[in-house]
Amino acid sequence: MDGRAEAPAAGTVLNALATGRGSAFAIDLTVTAEVSLDPDAESVTGTVAEDADADTALIERCVELACEEYGDPALGGTVETESEIPMASGLKSSSAAANATVLATLSALGVADDVTLEDAALLGVRAARETGVTVTGAFDDASASMLGGLTVTDNTEDALLARDDVDWDVLVWTPPERAYSADADADRCARIAPVAELVAELALAGRYELAMTVNGFAFCAALDQPTAPAVDALPLADGVSLSGTGPSHVAVGPEDALKEVRELWNERPGTTLLTTTRTTGGRVLTT
Numbered sequence: 001m002d003g004r005a006e007a008p009a010a011g012t013v014l015n016a017l018a019t020g021r022g023s024a025f026a027i028d029l030t031v032t033a034e035v036s037l038d039p040d041a042e043s044v045t046g047t048v049a050e051d052a053d054a055d056t057a058l059i060e061r062c063v064e065l066a067c068e069e070y071g072d073p074a075l076g077g078t079v080e081t082e083s084e085i086p087m088a089s090g091l092k093s094s095s096a097a098a099n100a101t102v103l104a105t106l107s108a109l110g111v112a113d114d115v116t117l118e119d120a121a122l123l124g125v126r127a128a129r130e131t132g133v134t135v136t137g138a139f140d141d142a143s144a145s146m147l148g149g150l151t152v153t154d155n156t157e158d159a160l161l162a163r164d165d166v167d168w169d170v171l172v173w174t175p176p177e178r179a180y181s182a183d184a185d186a187d188r189c190a191r192i193a194p195v196a197e198l199v200a201e202l203a204l205a206g207r208y209e210l211a212m213t214v215n216g217f218a219f220c221a222a223l224d225q226p227t228a229p230a231v232d233a234l235p236l237a238d239g240v241s242l243s244g245t246g247p248s249h250v251a252v253g254p255e256d257a258l259k260e261v262r263e264l265w266n267e268r269p270g271t272t273l274l275t276t277t278r279t280t281g282g283r284v285l286t287t
């Protein structure tokens with residue numbers, strides 16, 4: 001009973017830590033998960049290909065919950081992820097790893113076609129809450145990764161408020177530091193709720209690029225992240241924001257403009273990457 005699946009990373013339009021409402025868009029960097037289920041195995045053992053010391057509780061819980069809900073809770077086995085997404089950098093590696101793992105498990109159980117992508121994403125959100133890797137559940141990030149395109153959600157109710165296809169070039173700057181979302185200062189984020197309300201209104205009106213720019217300045221202030229990368233990017237890009245709780249930043253706009261921003265961001269420590277949005281989200285792969 002084997003299954004394989006992939007799911008993409010995402011960038012932020014609205015960070016949900018202020019009000020519970022969030023918005024994110026899928027980008028073309030992926031996590032692949034391989035699951036092998038075994039009735040004789042006593043538990044689920046996870047491995048992260050790039051990092052032998054990484055916390056595997058999230059992906060192990062995803063396999064367990066998918067077996068409990070759609071198969072046999074007594075099943076054990078293995079899960080291994082292989083990822084292009086830097087971990088704990090604001091690019092939603094946790095949501096993508098959870099989504100890929102849930103889909104790979106459903107495929108191993110032979111029920112992937114019977115479960116909607118939204119329900120599969122909600123199972124990953126449950127696993128993320130249970131293993132403490134999230135503050136709000138991060139259904140904004142999970143839905144963008146699983147459904148592709150751009151989503152707006154209310155994470156307090158795990159409700160999908162809107163989904164849209166966007167077709168953007170995307171520049172990502174990833175500093176060398178890591179920032180685990182579970183460690184973010186949620187109380188300071190809650191203080192900027194009036195700005196987050198405005199960002200939600202802009203996003204629900206389809207003014208995504210302006211929404212993300214306002215989000216970026218506000219959350220950089222709340223989370224003590226630098227605003228200079230946004231000031232570098234703003235005259236050139238259509239939108240720029242701190243992604244999630246950082247430290248990565250994302251900018252969207254015409255490719256030529258993003259190449260100019262890249263030259264400025266390349267002077268900072270870390271790496272830059274030019275990619276695109278993705279309208280397809282999580283999917284089962286052949287084993």
Ligand SMILES: Nc1ncnc2c1ncn2[C@@H]1O[C@H](COP(=O)(O)OP(=O)(O)O)[C@@H](O)[C@H]1O
Nearest residue numbers: 055081083088089090091092093094097180181
């Ligand atoms: N490739 C992966 N495989 C397994 N688990 C992962 C992977 N990437 C992230 N995670 C889980 O997600 C946690 C990081 O989540 P988080 O701080 O929210 O970062 P991000 O912003 O990248 O989602 C890790 O500690 C780990 O539990």
Ligand SMILES: O=C(O)C1=C[C@@H](OP(=O)(O)O)[C@@H](O)[C@H](O)C1
Nearest residue numbers: 016022090134135136181244245
């Ligand atoms: O844990 C959470 O509830 C969230 C974490 C943040 O993302 P990162 O995990 O990318 O920092 C944020 O953008 C998201 O809206 C909600």
